[in-house]
Amino acid sequence: MFQAFSEWLISEGKSENTIKTYIGVLSQFEGWCPGEFKEAGPVDIQNYLDYLEESQKSAGTIEKHYMAINVFYKFLGQPQVMLHIDRKLKEQKQEVPESLSLQEQERLLKDLETEGNLRNIAMVFVMLHTGVRVSELCDLNCSDVLIEGDKKYIVVRNAKGEVDRSVPLSNEAVQRLQVYLSSIKEKEQKTALFISSYGQRMTPRSVQYMLKKFDVHPHKLRHTFCQQLINKGIDLPIVSKLAGHKDLNMTKRYLIDKKLDLDDAIDQTFSK
Structure with missing residues:
Protein backbone atom coordinates (compact mmCIF):
# COMPACT_ATOMS: atom_id res chain seq x y z
CA MET A 1 0.00 0.00 0.00
CA LEU A 83 -13.47 15.82 8.51
CA HIS A 84 -13.78 16.05 12.29
CA ILE A 85 -10.19 15.44 13.37
CA ASP A 86 -8.79 18.06 15.76
CA ARG A 87 -5.12 18.77 16.23
CA LYS A 88 -2.93 21.35 17.84
CA LEU A 89 -2.45 24.07 15.29
CA LYS A 90 1.05 24.83 14.17
CA GLU A 91 2.48 28.06 15.47
CA GLN A 92 1.97 30.80 12.94
CA LYS A 93 5.40 31.15 11.45
CA GLN A 94 4.95 31.91 7.81
CA GLU A 95 8.00 31.78 5.64
CA VAL A 96 8.45 33.14 2.16
CA PRO A 97 8.69 30.25 -0.34
CA GLU A 98 12.25 29.90 -1.58
CA SER A 99 12.81 31.33 -5.05
CA LEU A 100 15.70 32.01 -7.40
CA SER A 101 17.50 35.34 -7.47
CA LEU A 102 18.03 37.05 -10.82
CA GLN A 103 21.63 35.88 -10.81
CA GLU A 104 20.57 32.29 -10.12
CA GLN A 105 18.03 32.45 -12.91
CA GLU A 106 20.61 33.76 -15.35
CA ARG A 107 23.06 31.03 -14.33
CA LEU A 108 20.41 28.31 -14.73
CA LEU A 109 19.37 29.53 -18.17
CA LYS A 110 22.99 29.89 -19.26
CA ASP A 111 23.76 26.33 -18.15
CA LEU A 112 20.71 25.08 -20.03
CA GLU A 113 21.72 26.92 -23.19
CA THR A 114 25.21 25.42 -22.87
CA GLU A 115 23.73 21.93 -22.52
CA GLY A 116 21.73 22.59 -25.68
CA ASN A 117 18.70 20.37 -25.02
CA LEU A 118 15.85 22.28 -26.71
CA ARG A 119 13.15 20.44 -24.75
CA ASN A 120 14.75 21.19 -21.39
CA ILE A 121 15.25 24.84 -22.29
CA ALA A 122 11.60 25.17 -23.33
CA MET A 123 10.36 23.41 -20.17
CA VAL A 124 12.31 25.68 -17.84
CA PHE A 125 11.19 28.83 -19.65
CA VAL A 126 7.57 27.68 -19.42
CA MET A 127 7.89 26.94 -15.69
CA LEU A 128 9.73 30.19 -14.94
CA HIS A 129 7.45 32.39 -17.06
CA THR A 130 4.05 30.81 -16.35
CA GLY A 131 4.42 29.33 -12.86
CA VAL A 132 2.78 26.03 -13.81
CA ARG A 133 3.12 23.12 -11.41
CA VAL A 134 5.37 20.32 -12.64
CA SER A 135 2.34 18.00 -12.95
CA GLU A 136 0.56 20.64 -15.06
CA LEU A 137 3.66 21.02 -17.23
CA CYS A 138 3.77 17.30 -17.94
CA ASP A 139 0.04 17.22 -18.75
CA LEU A 140 0.39 19.88 -21.46
CA ASN A 141 -0.41 18.78 -24.99
CA CYS A 142 0.80 20.55 -28.13
CA SER A 143 -2.79 21.67 -28.68
CA ASP A 144 -2.64 23.51 -25.33
CA VAL A 145 -0.13 25.97 -26.77
CA LEU A 146 -1.71 28.82 -28.74
CA ILE A 147 0.64 31.09 -30.65
CA GLU A 148 -1.34 33.03 -33.24
CA GLY A 149 -0.71 36.73 -33.81
CA ASP A 150 -1.26 38.57 -30.53
CA LYS A 151 -2.65 35.45 -28.86
CA LYS A 152 0.17 33.72 -27.04
CA TYR A 153 -0.76 31.54 -24.08
CA ILE A 154 -0.99 28.01 -22.72
CA VAL A 155 -4.11 26.25 -21.53
CA VAL A 156 -3.62 24.57 -18.16
CA ARG A 157 -5.93 21.68 -17.32
CA ASN A 158 -6.85 19.99 -14.06
CA ALA A 159 -6.55 16.29 -13.27
CA LYS A 160 -9.87 15.62 -15.03
CA GLY A 161 -8.64 17.25 -18.24
CA GLU A 162 -10.88 20.28 -17.79
CA VAL A 163 -9.55 23.79 -18.44
CA ASP A 164 -8.34 25.30 -15.17
CA ARG A 165 -6.86 28.55 -16.49
CA SER A 166 -5.05 30.21 -19.39
CA VAL A 167 -1.64 31.77 -18.80
CA PRO A 168 -0.10 34.27 -21.25
CA LEU A 169 3.34 33.43 -22.62
CA SER A 170 6.28 35.81 -22.57
CA ASN A 171 8.11 36.48 -25.83
CA GLU A 172 11.12 34.54 -24.54
CA ALA A 173 8.97 31.53 -23.67
CA VAL A 174 7.28 31.70 -27.09
CA GLN A 175 10.66 31.78 -28.83
CA ARG A 176 11.96 28.72 -26.96
CA LEU A 177 8.72 26.81 -27.50
CA GLN A 178 8.75 27.51 -31.23
CA VAL A 179 12.36 26.35 -31.54
CA TYR A 180 11.55 23.19 -29.59
CA LEU A 181 8.37 22.45 -31.56
CA SER A 182 10.19 22.85 -34.85
CA SER A 183 12.70 20.23 -33.68
CA ILE A 184 10.20 17.42 -33.06
CA LYS A 185 8.46 15.30 -35.63
CA GLU A 186 5.05 16.34 -36.93
CA LYS A 187 3.36 13.19 -35.60
CA GLU A 188 4.70 13.95 -32.13
CA GLN A 189 3.09 17.39 -32.24
CA LYS A 190 -0.35 15.79 -32.05
CA THR A 191 0.11 14.49 -28.51
CA ALA A 192 2.12 15.46 -25.41
CA LEU A 193 4.03 18.72 -25.59
CA PHE A 194 7.09 17.48 -23.74
CA ILE A 195 8.25 13.96 -24.48
CA SER A 196 11.09 11.85 -23.14
CA SER A 197 13.93 10.32 -25.13
CA TYR A 198 11.78 7.15 -25.19
CA GLY A 199 8.94 8.94 -26.96
CA GLN A 200 6.72 8.98 -23.88
CA ARG A 201 5.09 11.91 -22.05
CA MET A 202 7.44 13.46 -19.51
CA THR A 203 6.60 12.68 -15.88
CA PRO A 204 7.07 14.93 -12.82
CA ARG A 205 9.77 12.56 -11.60
CA SER A 206 11.72 12.84 -14.88
CA VAL A 207 11.51 16.66 -14.80
CA GLN A 208 12.76 16.65 -11.20
CA TYR A 209 15.63 14.38 -12.22
CA MET A 210 16.53 16.67 -15.12
CA LEU A 211 16.59 19.76 -12.90
CA LYS A 212 18.50 18.03 -10.12
CA LYS A 213 21.77 18.32 -12.03
CA PHE A 214 21.25 22.09 -12.00
CA ASP A 215 20.52 21.96 -8.25
CA VAL A 216 16.98 23.27 -8.76
CA HIS A 217 13.57 21.84 -7.81
CA PRO A 218 10.47 22.51 -9.96
CA HIS A 219 8.70 24.09 -6.96
CA LYS A 220 11.41 26.76 -6.81
CA LEU A 221 10.70 27.78 -10.42
CA ARG A 222 7.01 28.18 -9.61
CA HIS A 223 7.83 30.19 -6.49
CA THR A 224 10.16 32.39 -8.54
CA PHE A 225 7.35 33.19 -10.98
CA CYS A 226 5.00 34.26 -8.18
CA GLN A 227 7.66 36.21 -6.28
CA GLN A 228 8.68 38.16 -9.37
CA LEU A 229 5.09 39.20 -10.06
CA ILE A 230 4.67 40.33 -6.46
CA ASN A 231 7.96 42.24 -6.60
CA LYS A 232 6.75 44.05 -9.71
CA GLY A 233 3.64 45.21 -7.86
CA ILE A 234 1.11 42.95 -9.60
CA ASP A 235 -2.15 42.73 -7.64
CA LEU A 236 -2.59 39.64 -5.46
CA PRO A 237 -5.81 38.40 -7.16
CA ILE A 238 -4.06 38.49 -10.55
CA VAL A 239 -1.03 36.59 -9.26
CA SER A 240 -3.35 34.10 -7.56
CA LYS A 241 -5.30 33.54 -10.78
CA LEU A 242 -2.18 33.09 -12.90
CA ALA A 243 -0.70 30.63 -10.40
CA GLY A 244 -3.93 28.67 -10.04
CA HIS A 245 -4.10 29.19 -6.28
CA LYS A 246 -7.46 28.17 -4.82
CA ASP A 247 -6.83 30.23 -1.67
CA LEU A 248 -5.58 33.83 -1.75
CA ASN A 249 -3.64 33.12 1.44
CA MET A 250 -1.33 30.93 -0.63
CA THR A 251 -0.42 33.99 -2.67
CA LYS A 252 -0.05 36.24 0.36
CA ARG A 253 2.98 34.22 1.47
CA TYR A 254 5.03 36.05 -1.15
CA LEU A 255 4.20 39.39 0.47
CA ILE A 256 5.98 38.69 3.75
CA ASP A 257 9.41 39.89 2.69
CA LYS A 258 7.79 42.96 1.17
CA LYS A 259 6.42 44.14 4.52
CA LEU A 260 9.01 46.88 4.92
CA ASP A 261 8.33 48.11 1.40
CA LEU A 262 4.60 48.26 2.18
CA ASP A 263 5.25 50.17 5.40
CA ASP A 264 7.46 52.61 3.53
CA ALA A 265 4.77 53.09 0.89
CA ILE A 266 2.24 54.14 3.55
CA ASP A 267 4.74 56.44 5.26
CA GLN A 268 5.69 58.09 2.00
CA THR A 269 2.08 58.54 0.93
CA PHE A 270 0.48 59.85 4.13
CA SER A 271 3.31 61.36 6.18
CA LYS A 272 3.37 65.17 6.24
Whole structure:
Protein backbone atom coordinates (compact mmCIF):
# COMPACT_ATOMS: atom_id res chain seq x y z
CA MET A 1 0.00 0.00 0.00
CA PHE A 2 2.83 2.38 0.89
CA GLN A 3 4.48 1.67 -2.48
CA ALA A 4 1.29 2.59 -4.32
CA PHE A 5 0.99 5.71 -2.18
CA SER A 6 4.58 6.68 -3.03
CA GLU A 7 3.94 6.28 -6.75
CA TRP A 8 0.78 8.39 -6.45
CA LEU A 9 2.73 11.13 -4.65
CA ILE A 10 5.30 11.11 -7.45
CA SER A 11 2.52 11.56 -10.01
CA GLU A 12 1.31 14.52 -7.94
CA GLY A 13 4.72 16.13 -8.24
CA LYS A 14 5.76 15.73 -4.61
CA SER A 15 9.47 15.98 -3.82
CA GLU A 16 11.52 13.03 -2.63
CA ASN A 17 11.84 14.59 0.82
CA THR A 18 8.07 15.03 1.12
CA ILE A 19 7.45 11.44 0.07
CA LYS A 20 10.04 10.18 2.55
CA THR A 21 8.45 12.23 5.32
CA TYR A 22 4.92 11.01 4.54
CA ILE A 23 5.97 7.37 4.45
CA GLY A 24 7.90 7.81 7.70
CA VAL A 25 4.86 9.31 9.41
CA LEU A 26 2.56 6.55 8.19
CA SER A 27 5.02 3.90 9.36
CA GLN A 28 4.95 5.45 12.83
CA PHE A 29 1.16 5.59 12.79
CA GLU A 30 1.00 1.96 11.68
CA GLY A 31 3.34 0.94 14.49
CA TRP A 32 1.20 2.79 17.03
CA CYS A 33 -2.18 1.46 15.85
CA PRO A 34 -3.62 -0.99 18.36
CA GLY A 35 -5.36 -2.96 15.62
CA GLU A 36 -5.03 -3.49 11.88
CA PHE A 37 -3.67 -0.39 10.18
CA LYS A 38 -5.97 -0.86 7.20
CA GLU A 39 -8.98 -0.67 9.51
CA ALA A 40 -7.89 2.56 11.27
CA GLY A 41 -10.65 5.16 11.45
CA PRO A 42 -11.30 8.67 12.82
CA VAL A 43 -11.12 7.55 16.45
CA ASP A 44 -7.71 5.93 15.95
CA ILE A 45 -6.38 8.99 14.12
CA GLN A 46 -7.65 11.37 16.80
CA ASN A 47 -6.19 9.20 19.56
CA TYR A 48 -2.86 9.12 17.73
CA LEU A 49 -2.67 12.91 17.40
CA ASP A 50 -3.68 13.27 21.05
CA TYR A 51 -0.93 10.81 21.95
CA LEU A 52 1.61 12.96 20.08
CA GLU A 53 0.47 16.04 22.00
CA GLU A 54 0.63 14.19 25.32
CA SER A 55 4.14 13.10 24.39
CA GLN A 56 5.13 16.78 24.24
CA LYS A 57 5.62 16.75 20.49
CA SER A 58 5.83 20.20 18.94
CA ALA A 59 2.88 21.73 17.14
CA GLY A 60 4.89 21.56 13.91
CA THR A 61 5.48 17.83 14.33
CA ILE A 62 1.80 17.18 15.04
CA GLU A 63 0.83 19.23 12.00
CA LYS A 64 3.26 17.22 9.87
CA HIS A 65 1.67 13.95 11.02
CA TYR A 66 -1.82 15.32 10.44
CA MET A 67 -0.98 16.45 6.90
CA ALA A 68 0.63 13.13 5.96
CA ILE A 69 -2.35 11.12 7.23
CA ASN A 70 -4.76 13.55 5.57
CA VAL A 71 -3.06 13.16 2.18
CA PHE A 72 -2.98 9.38 2.63
CA TYR A 73 -6.74 9.20 3.08
CA LYS A 74 -7.24 11.39 0.03
CA PHE A 75 -5.16 8.83 -1.86
CA LEU A 76 -7.45 6.08 -0.53
CA GLY A 77 -10.48 8.05 -1.73
CA GLN A 78 -11.71 8.51 1.85
CA PRO A 79 -11.21 12.24 2.64
CA GLN A 80 -14.32 12.19 4.85
CA VAL A 81 -12.35 10.26 7.49
CA MET A 82 -10.48 13.47 8.37
CA LEU A 83 -13.47 15.82 8.51
CA HIS A 84 -13.78 16.05 12.29
CA ILE A 85 -10.19 15.44 13.37
CA ASP A 86 -8.79 18.06 15.76
CA ARG A 87 -5.12 18.77 16.23
CA LYS A 88 -2.93 21.35 17.84
CA LEU A 89 -2.45 24.07 15.29
CA LYS A 90 1.05 24.83 14.17
CA GLU A 91 2.48 28.06 15.47
CA GLN A 92 1.97 30.80 12.94
CA LYS A 93 5.40 31.15 11.45
CA GLN A 94 4.95 31.91 7.81
CA GLU A 95 8.00 31.78 5.64
CA VAL A 96 8.45 33.14 2.16
CA PRO A 97 8.69 30.25 -0.34
CA GLU A 98 12.25 29.90 -1.58
CA SER A 99 12.81 31.33 -5.05
CA LEU A 100 15.70 32.01 -7.40
CA SER A 101 17.50 35.34 -7.47
CA LEU A 102 18.03 37.05 -10.82
CA GLN A 103 21.63 35.88 -10.81
CA GLU A 104 20.57 32.29 -10.12
CA GLN A 105 18.03 32.45 -12.91
CA GLU A 106 20.61 33.76 -15.35
CA ARG A 107 23.06 31.03 -14.33
CA LEU A 108 20.41 28.31 -14.73
CA LEU A 109 19.37 29.53 -18.17
CA LYS A 110 22.99 29.89 -19.26
CA ASP A 111 23.76 26.33 -18.15
CA LEU A 112 20.71 25.08 -20.03
CA GLU A 113 21.72 26.92 -23.19
CA THR A 114 25.21 25.42 -22.87
CA GLU A 115 23.73 21.93 -22.52
CA GLY A 116 21.73 22.59 -25.68
CA ASN A 117 18.70 20.37 -25.02
CA LEU A 118 15.85 22.28 -26.71
CA ARG A 119 13.15 20.44 -24.75
CA ASN A 120 14.75 21.19 -21.39
CA ILE A 121 15.25 24.84 -22.29
CA ALA A 122 11.60 25.17 -23.33
CA MET A 123 10.36 23.41 -20.17
CA VAL A 124 12.31 25.68 -17.84
CA PHE A 125 11.19 28.83 -19.65
CA VAL A 126 7.57 27.68 -19.42
CA MET A 127 7.89 26.94 -15.69
CA LEU A 128 9.73 30.19 -14.94
CA HIS A 129 7.45 32.39 -17.06
CA THR A 130 4.05 30.81 -16.35
CA GLY A 131 4.42 29.33 -12.86
CA VAL A 132 2.78 26.03 -13.81
CA ARG A 133 3.12 23.12 -11.41
CA VAL A 134 5.37 20.32 -12.64
CA SER A 135 2.34 18.00 -12.95
CA GLU A 136 0.56 20.64 -15.06
CA LEU A 137 3.66 21.02 -17.23
CA CYS A 138 3.77 17.30 -17.94
CA ASP A 139 0.04 17.22 -18.75
CA LEU A 140 0.39 19.88 -21.46
CA ASN A 141 -0.41 18.78 -24.99
CA CYS A 142 0.80 20.55 -28.13
CA SER A 143 -2.79 21.67 -28.68
CA ASP A 144 -2.64 23.51 -25.33
CA VAL A 145 -0.13 25.97 -26.77
CA LEU A 146 -1.71 28.82 -28.74
CA ILE A 147 0.64 31.09 -30.65
CA GLU A 148 -1.34 33.03 -33.24
CA GLY A 149 -0.71 36.73 -33.81
CA ASP A 150 -1.26 38.57 -30.53
CA LYS A 151 -2.65 35.45 -28.86
CA LYS A 152 0.17 33.72 -27.04
CA TYR A 153 -0.76 31.54 -24.08
CA ILE A 154 -0.99 28.01 -22.72
CA VAL A 155 -4.11 26.25 -21.53
CA VAL A 156 -3.62 24.57 -18.16
CA ARG A 157 -5.93 21.68 -17.32
CA ASN A 158 -6.85 19.99 -14.06
CA ALA A 159 -6.55 16.29 -13.27
CA LYS A 160 -9.87 15.62 -15.03
CA GLY A 161 -8.64 17.25 -18.24
CA GLU A 162 -10.88 20.28 -17.79
CA VAL A 163 -9.55 23.79 -18.44
CA ASP A 164 -8.34 25.30 -15.17
CA ARG A 165 -6.86 28.55 -16.49
CA SER A 166 -5.05 30.21 -19.39
CA VAL A 167 -1.64 31.77 -18.80
CA PRO A 168 -0.10 34.27 -21.25
CA LEU A 169 3.34 33.43 -22.62
CA SER A 170 6.28 35.81 -22.57
CA ASN A 171 8.11 36.48 -25.83
CA GLU A 172 11.12 34.54 -24.54
CA ALA A 173 8.97 31.53 -23.67
CA VAL A 174 7.28 31.70 -27.09
CA GLN A 175 10.66 31.78 -28.83
CA ARG A 176 11.96 28.72 -26.96
CA LEU A 177 8.72 26.81 -27.50
CA GLN A 178 8.75 27.51 -31.23
CA VAL A 179 12.36 26.35 -31.54
CA TYR A 180 11.55 23.19 -29.59
CA LEU A 181 8.37 22.45 -31.56
CA SER A 182 10.19 22.85 -34.85
CA SER A 183 12.70 20.23 -33.68
CA ILE A 184 10.20 17.42 -33.06
CA LYS A 185 8.46 15.30 -35.63
CA GLU A 186 5.05 16.34 -36.93
CA LYS A 187 3.36 13.19 -35.60
CA GLU A 188 4.70 13.95 -32.13
CA GLN A 189 3.09 17.39 -32.24
CA LYS A 190 -0.35 15.79 -32.05
CA THR A 191 0.11 14.49 -28.51
CA ALA A 192 2.12 15.46 -25.41
CA LEU A 193 4.03 18.72 -25.59
CA PHE A 194 7.09 17.48 -23.74
CA ILE A 195 8.25 13.96 -24.48
CA SER A 196 11.09 11.85 -23.14
CA SER A 197 13.93 10.32 -25.13
CA TYR A 198 11.78 7.15 -25.19
CA GLY A 199 8.94 8.94 -26.96
CA GLN A 200 6.72 8.98 -23.88
CA ARG A 201 5.09 11.91 -22.05
CA MET A 202 7.44 13.46 -19.51
CA THR A 203 6.60 12.68 -15.88
CA PRO A 204 7.07 14.93 -12.82
CA ARG A 205 9.77 12.56 -11.60
CA SER A 206 11.72 12.84 -14.88
CA VAL A 207 11.51 16.66 -14.80
CA GLN A 208 12.76 16.65 -11.20
CA TYR A 209 15.63 14.38 -12.22
CA MET A 210 16.53 16.67 -15.12
CA LEU A 211 16.59 19.76 -12.90
CA LYS A 212 18.50 18.03 -10.12
CA LYS A 213 21.77 18.32 -12.03
CA PHE A 214 21.25 22.09 -12.00
CA ASP A 215 20.52 21.96 -8.25
CA VAL A 216 16.98 23.27 -8.76
CA HIS A 217 13.57 21.84 -7.81
CA PRO A 218 10.47 22.51 -9.96
CA HIS A 219 8.70 24.09 -6.96
CA LYS A 220 11.41 26.76 -6.81
CA LEU A 221 10.70 27.78 -10.42
CA ARG A 222 7.01 28.18 -9.61
CA HIS A 223 7.83 30.19 -6.49
CA THR A 224 10.16 32.39 -8.54
CA PHE A 225 7.35 33.19 -10.98
CA CYS A 226 5.00 34.26 -8.18
CA GLN A 227 7.66 36.21 -6.28
CA GLN A 228 8.68 38.16 -9.37
CA LEU A 229 5.09 39.20 -10.06
CA ILE A 230 4.67 40.33 -6.46
CA ASN A 231 7.96 42.24 -6.60
CA LYS A 232 6.75 44.05 -9.71
CA GLY A 233 3.64 45.21 -7.86
CA ILE A 234 1.11 42.95 -9.60
CA ASP A 235 -2.15 42.73 -7.64
CA LEU A 236 -2.59 39.64 -5.46
CA PRO A 237 -5.81 38.40 -7.16
CA ILE A 238 -4.06 38.49 -10.55
CA VAL A 239 -1.03 36.59 -9.26
CA SER A 240 -3.35 34.10 -7.56
CA LYS A 241 -5.30 33.54 -10.78
CA LEU A 242 -2.18 33.09 -12.90
CA ALA A 243 -0.70 30.63 -10.40
CA GLY A 244 -3.93 28.67 -10.04
CA HIS A 245 -4.10 29.19 -6.28
CA LYS A 246 -7.46 28.17 -4.82
CA ASP A 247 -6.83 30.23 -1.67
CA LEU A 248 -5.58 33.83 -1.75
CA ASN A 249 -3.64 33.12 1.44
CA MET A 250 -1.33 30.93 -0.63
CA THR A 251 -0.42 33.99 -2.67
CA LYS A 252 -0.05 36.24 0.36
CA ARG A 253 2.98 34.22 1.47
CA TYR A 254 5.03 36.05 -1.15
CA LEU A 255 4.20 39.39 0.47
CA ILE A 256 5.98 38.69 3.75
CA ASP A 257 9.41 39.89 2.69
CA LYS A 258 7.79 42.96 1.17
CA LYS A 259 6.42 44.14 4.52
CA LEU A 260 9.01 46.88 4.92
CA ASP A 261 8.33 48.11 1.40
CA LEU A 262 4.60 48.26 2.18
CA ASP A 263 5.25 50.17 5.40
CA ASP A 264 7.46 52.61 3.53
CA ALA A 265 4.77 53.09 0.89
CA ILE A 266 2.24 54.14 3.55
CA ASP A 267 4.74 56.44 5.26
CA GLN A 268 5.69 58.09 2.00
CA THR A 269 2.08 58.54 0.93
CA PHE A 270 0.48 59.85 4.13
CA SER A 271 3.31 61.36 6.18
CA LYS A 272 3.37 65.17 6.24
